[in-house]
Amino acid sequence: LAKTTQPISMDSYEGQEVNITCSHNNIATNDYITWYQQFPSQGPRFIIQGYKTKVTNEVASLFIPADRKSSTLSLPRVSLSDTAVYYCLVGGPGSGSARQLTFGSGTQLTVLP
């Protein structure tokens, strides 16, 4: 499984765009990149997933360069409610047919007023 490295913490102000970068130098050909968000006392929640180039949904964008050795989660115009831990996951099919989900330490994003 590809190991991921992300900053331990980041601070931002309301209304700013936040970019969280994740390094995954050993990503495999069939690996996807997935980001989850976790609030205190809750389970992680899926944000976005991509394989290459750019993916955008209603809450975030994911930028993946051609070499796929890193990825950047972009949160536009953050609010106080975006304060959470953000996890970058890289993985593909495991020994069975289902995809493995391996979490790292995550990035604690704190949005300040």
Place this chain on the structure above:
Amino acid sequence: EAGVAQSPRYKIIEKRQSVAFWCNPISGHATLYWYQQILGQGPKLLIQFQNNGVVDDSQLPKDRFSAERLKGVDSTLKIQPAKLEDSAVYLCASSSAGVNRDTEAFFGQGTRLTVV
């Protein structure tokens, strides 16, 4: 769509006692995961099921932890006997991912276990 249900939400036990957690995944989800999350750390995978078969249990402390998923639907995770270091939140997740398919996993709210 109903989410992943877990019970109980909280549990306090003394060390050396046993405890069991229950998880009911989203209907139709073939893949079920159990994670242990210690305060301040990311979730650590304990065991992954595909239907009622174990896909990965390499990080499950098998001398004290056990899990089963009878009939490929709901699942139980048991700890016997519990140690102080087992204090954590136990998360269950499910997904419909299959071969060459990548879909999101849905997590329950977790069971917070305190061992005293």
